[in-house]
Amino acid sequence: MHTEESRIQAAYEKRRRRISNSYSWFNKGHVFLMQELERGILELLMNNGIGSLATKTILEIGCGSGFWLREFIKFGARPENLTGVDLLPWRVSDARSLLPPSVSLNCGNAENLGLPESSFDLVAQFTVFSSILDPNMKANVASEMLRVLKKDGLIVWYDFFIKNPRNPDVRAITKKEIHQLFPGCQIDLRRITVVPPLMGTIAPYSWLLCCLLERTKMFGTHYLAAIRRVSCPT
Numbered sequence: 001m002h003t004e005e006s007r008i009q010a011a012y013e014k015r016r017r018r019i020s021n022s023y024s025w026f027n028k029g030h031v032f033l034m035q036e037l038e039r040g041i042l043e044l045l046m047n048n049g050i051g052s053l054a055t056k057t058i059l060e061i062g063c064g065s066g067f068w069l070r071e072f073i074k075f076g077a078r079p080e081n082l083t084g085v086d087l088l089p090w091r092v093s094d095a096r097s098l099l100p101p102s103v104s105l106n107c108g109n110a111e112n113l114g115l116p117e118s119s120f121d122l123v124a125q126f127t128v129f130s131s132i133l134d135p136n137m138k139a140n141v142a143s144e145m146l147r148v149l150k151k152d153g154l155i156v157w158y159d160f161f162i163k164n165p166r167n168p169d170v171r172a173i174t175k176k177e178i179h180q181l182f183p184g185c186q187i188d189l190r191r192i193t194v195v196p197p198l199m200g201t202i203a204p205y206s207w208l209l210c211c212l213l214e215r216t217k218m219f220g221t222h223y224l225a226a227i228r229r230v231s232c233p234t
Contacts, residue, residue: 004134005087005109011131011169022196029200032210033193040192040224041156042075047188048154049224053077059148060084061110061141064127066095071101072124079103083120087161090129092161111140115148123149124156127222130170142181146229155227156183160193162221175221178225186228191220 021027048212050056053076060068065086073079079100085091085108092107101106106112110128123145145155163172179187194213203210213219 004137005133007133008170009088014169016090020234022103022200027200028203029196029210030201032203032214033196036194036214037070037158037192037224040190041158044156044226045154046189046226050122050154052058053122055081056097057081057119058083058122058124059113059115059120061123061145062086062131063095063105063124066099066103066105068124068126069095069099073100083115085113090176110144111137113144113148117147118150118153120148121146121150121153122156123153124158126158127160129173130159133169133171138181146182146185149229151229153228155185155225157225157227158192158222159220162195173221173223178223178227182227184230186230188223188226189218189223191222193222194219195221 010021023030024032025031025234045051045053053072056074056077058069058070058081060083063069069082074210078112080102082099083097083106084092084099085106086095086111087107089107091160092105095103097107100183106114116172125145127145129138129141149155157178159171159173163175164170175189195211198213198219199210203214
């Protein structure tokens with residue numbers, strides 16, 4: 001098996017055994033951050049001329065247990081138009097148990113999707129690239145995302161750019177690296193997601209202060225990006 005694949009699988013297995021309240025929906029800080037991200041994604045879509053997902057074909061790289069696929073359904077996407085890919089069999093199994101049966105789910109390496117070229121209106125990734133440490137693998141996955149994207153399609157990117165020294169299994173993705181991964185593309189970035197531990201401390205006491213910190217953008221730890229090919233004049 002590919003060395004980087006093995007490392008990623010081991011890292012996620014370790015994370016799977018770790019019990020944490022950080023991502024609980026009963027954690028007010030997590031609720032605030034996820035609602036902020038939901039608003040950000042919907043604004044990103046509308047700013048790119050997308051007012052409905054009803055007819056959009058959508059692929060998520062590293063779909064995990066299918067949370068964002070379920071969110072896209074909540075936003076109006078049709079289950080039969082959704083495809084998810086994940087490297088880990090147990091995560092695909094979890095997704096299969098939680099998603100409508102008409103959602104297509106594949107277990108495999110996103111370096112080789114095995115999907116038709118130019119077949120998706122939207123291709124999304126949420127904190128996938130920060131979990132890949134091998135530069136060649138990151139470049140290959142980015143290339144595949146572009147290959148399966150329609151010419152006028154949109155990549156939705158969400159990943160962190162602030163280093164996490166406590167987790168050696170991940171690596172922050174800078175603005176420069178995003179541009180290197182998607183050369184020749186138009187990339188619109190915005191900072192989002194106030195430092196999660198800070199929000200976990202503040203949210204139980206002041207929702208207003210959370211809103212004020214969100215608006216400053218100063219404490220954002222992630223980039224939310226819209227990535228498009230640059231249209232060539234005919």
